[in-house]
Amino acid sequence: MSVTILGIESSCDDTAAAVIRDGVLLSNVIANQDVHLQYGGVVPELASRAHQQNIVPVVDSALKKAGVSSHDINAIAFTRGPGLLGSLLVGTSFAKGFALVNNIPLIDVHHLQAHILVHFIKKEGLVKPEPDFPFICLLVSGGHSQIVLVKDYLDMEIIGKTIDDAAGEAFDKSAKLLGLPYPGGPFVDKFAKLGDENRFAFSKPRIPGFDYSFSGLKTSILYFLRDQQKENPDFIELNKNDICASVQKTIIDILMDKLIKASDKYGISRIALAGGVSANSGLRARVEKDGLKRSWEIFIPEFSYTT
Ligand code: KG4
Numbered sequence: 001m002s003v004t005i006l007g008i009e010s011s012c013d014d015t016a017a018a019v020i021r022d023g024v025l026l027s028n029v030i031a032n033q034d035v036h037l038q039y040g041g042v043v044p045e046l047a048s049r050a051h052q053q054n055i056v057p058v059v060d061s062a063l064k065k066a067g068v069s070s071h072d073i074n075a076i077a078f079t080r081g082p083g084l085l086g087s088l089l090v091g092t093s094f095a096k097g098f099a100l101v102n103n104i105p106l107i108d109v110h111h112l113q114a115h116i117l118v119h120f121i122k123k124e125g126l127v128k129p130e131p132d133f134p135f136i137c138l139l140v141s142g143g144h145s146q147i148v149l150v151k152d153y154l155d156m157e158i159i160g161k162t163i164d165d166a167a168g169e170a171f172d173k174s175a176k177l178l179g180l181p182y183p184g185g186p187f188v189d190k191f192a193k194l195g196d197e198n199r200f201a202f203s204k205p206r207i208p209g210f211d212y213s214f215s216g217l218k219t220s221i222l223y224f225l226r227d228q229q230k231e232n233p234d235f236i237e238l239n240k241n242d243i244c245a246s247v248q249k250t251i252i253d254i255l256m257d258k259l260i261k262a263s264d265k266y267g268i269s270r271i272a273l274a275g276g277v278s279a280n281s282g283l284r285a286r287v288e289k290d291g292l293k294r295s296w297e298i299f300i301p302e303f304s305y306t307t
Contacts (some may be wrong), residue, residue: 006059006075006076008059008078012087016030035111040181040182044084080108095156115139118274120185165215167214186279270300271298278306
């Protein structure tokens with residue numbers, strides 16, 4: 001018997017619903033929330049309210065696109081957390097109601113495990129290699145930066161994590177200092193493509209083990225820009241591409257240093273990326289480049305499954 005699952009995600013500011021049958025994605029609908037743009041970050045209360053407005057039309061659209069009705073759904077999965085409490089509540093309440101009405105099982109999903117499990121989403125007519133277990137996943141998003149030892153679908157061990165800011169925050173906060181819109185990661189990526197990544201040097205943390213730290217980088221960029229702007233008030237505008245390229249390189253250097261050490265220590269050369277920051281073109285290219293030298297087997301998620 002085939003199994004059809006409706007998945008609901010509402011952990012932050014996107015309302016998303018997807019239908020999957022026997023691991024094959026039938027539909028995937030996402031409603032973004034533009035309401036936060038003017039505030040330079042996600043406003044939790046506004047996010048919850050927008051989820052309430054979006055959830056029914058998004059689910060309706062996902063069912064229609066998949067060509068199924070609610071009676072065809074065998075189970076409903078939802079993001080349990082971590083995430084914004086009010087936002088999670090909307091998805092959770094909807095999923096509970098849907099499960100109750102249709103008398104089907106309710107599956108709670110860990111947000112971060114879901115990021116990693118995108119490597120197992122199948123698509124009709126497309127054969128894509130999946131990582132064998134165990135593999136190491138660099139999970140980098142707006143709220144988390146972790147090196148995860150993935151032993152099985154639901155058996156994962158965090159071997160390194162950030163002790164302060166996440167990599168996505170490092171991108172977003174740097175972008176804010178440069179006057180770029182939120183979330184700034186994609187803008188830094190865009191301008192970095194046009195710049196010289198070796199033009200400016202920023203400080204890197206010295207943290208033992210496989211943990212990360214990004215708060216020092218933010219301070220280093222802040223002081224650097226302040227000093228440069230004293231000399232030339234147009235410094236940012238005149239050097240935007242080079243600053244973005246140098247900031248991006250520093251973040252990638254920090255991420256790669258620990259990833260390589262973890263791979264060496266655990267003797268695992270199957271390496272995967274996941275999370276919003278894995279959309280970064282520089283990080284993707286660097287993992288490929290460094291991986292080639294080390295004979296890594298690399299798994300980079302489809303762009304649409306990163307965020
Ligand atoms: O995984 P995600 O969608 O949400 C969380 O669960 O946090 O990640 C969002 C983060 C933001 O910080 C955003 O700036 C970053 O991913 N991001 C990027 C890029 N695309 C998204 N960072 C760097 N380069 C990108 N191309």
